[in-house]
Amino acid sequence: MAVVTRTEPPPRPPRRRRLLYRLRVLRHDPTAALGLILVVLLAYLVVAPLFAVLSDAFRLQYGDEVHAGQQPGEWTGYYLWRVFRSQISRLLFWEPLVNTLVVAVGTTLFALALGGGMAWLVTRTNVPGRRWLAGALVVPYMLPSWTFSLAWLTLFKNERAAGQAGFLQAQGIRTPDWLAYGPLPIVITLGLHYYPFVLLLVGNALRRIDVQLEDSARILGAPRRTVVRRIVIPLMLPALSSAVLLVVGRVLGTFGTPYVLGLPADYRVLSTGLFQSIRDRSTGVASVLATVIVIIGIVIVFTDMRLMREQRRFVTVGGKGAMDRVSDLRRWRWPACALGMAVFAVSVLVPVLTLLLSTVTRIPLNLSTFTLDFWIAEELPGAVGFPHGVLRGPELWEAAWNSLRIVGLASLICAVAGLLVGYVVVRGTAPRIAAFLRQVSFLPYLIPGIAFAAASLSLFAVARGPVPALYGTTFLLILVMAVTHLPYSSRSGIAAMMQLGREPEEAAQIAGASWWQRMRRIIFPIQKGALVTGIVLPFISGLKELSIVVMLTTTGTQLLTTLSIGLVDYGYTQLANGVVLMIALLSFTMTYLTQRLTRSSLASGLGG
Incomplete structure (x- = not known):
């Protein structure tokens, strides 16, 4: 007869021992705690601003109680009515919406034609110098x-706007308003800025198409038009769709060009x-407009993601050699090269030289009036807000120091945060935390810059609980710039950590190294490439950023970009051009150093 004995479970260790054990585990592997900290920070810095701006759209603001018949702070639909249904809704929303669509469609068509043509030239032909x-x-x-837009004003500006007349006006040729301001110049100038997106996307897609498919169709008797319509265009459709949506999304949130070229003609877009x-302190109306821009931006990016998933239907298999073959232009090789050089001249040399010459001539581009006063004069006659040359007074150097300091710190925070997000997502054992960090760190990419700036202003303009009001501080600028560039660094960090096995870290842990020692002596050194990229790329982008910071800067936190726009407001065109040239010089220098440091190229994959 078997005797069944009942074993008592081992006694639970005292609470203090359990707590000490968990603290020891946490000290050696604080990934879970780090994940919770990142969740809280990103929820407050990314999600909370969106809820704040949405709340402001439905809560009555101070000063509007007489019009709405409610008390400040109450829930209201007054701002929705004011933006969409009131007598001034046409000026507040519907006209800017139509203008935004006109600019977006026009810019997209212009960028597609120019960028697509140049992509075909440098990837599928034997044009001389195609790598260059x-x-x-x-x-x-x-x-x-x-x-x-500033170069355009220098050439075509007429008396409608204050300040120095444009080149044609100075020569006695009056340019019509439709040529100087409004949708046409906005579309052309934005198209010249954004066609590189199309060039890169379409060019890389063209390189992936197996030209054996085209050869097979021609052997079977298909004419060139049929080959393009039935083979090339369907295979290019995902890249073309992504290019269209990317350009539209960028145009939706851009501010500088519509402001410079639209303001004199009272041509408003949503941004x-x-x-x-916000300048008129219509917080509720601004919140509704920001919400609309956010929704449009999210729809655009989700549509792009859907199309990218559909791209798997267009995969082809072919030999590498077949894919690299190019068309022989024969006698058209040098005319095609001249066309490419002309596009480069119009999109780079002409704007830069126009700005440069305008800063050294009293009458735009008239070399007989050569002067260096706009650069080094101690006193400029008639100038009030900026009474000296660009390099002479403290304004430029203070703005440059603010830009380098704020953008540099934001880039450093962005790179470290992106790598830590990647570490928690890949190494963490909590799938919900990993999914939250992966999605929320990408969320700022879905939101146009000026809308996210408005949301951040809505959250941080006043004190909320233990967090003081941050408006007008460099801390707010650093936070917002770091968060808006986080999607790039977090994706870079996730990709880098997925390529790094656990073995080096586990070996160090067995040897007794703490978590901080493992991060400092293993993770950071191995991932220094991702860190450098995560620092330098946001730095380059941040130096020329305007949409994100234009509503957040004050007199004490002036940046180079906002200084330039401020000079445009004063009508000091030559001084504004000089500041933009300084930004371009910094951007070119940092881009060159980045490419040398990372041994990469923005045009990698193009031009053979």
């Missing part, structure tokens, strides 16, 4: 977007209408 052209044609994106509402 592939790199040179990407340069326009390194310039601030409103560089082209400039949002800025004007």
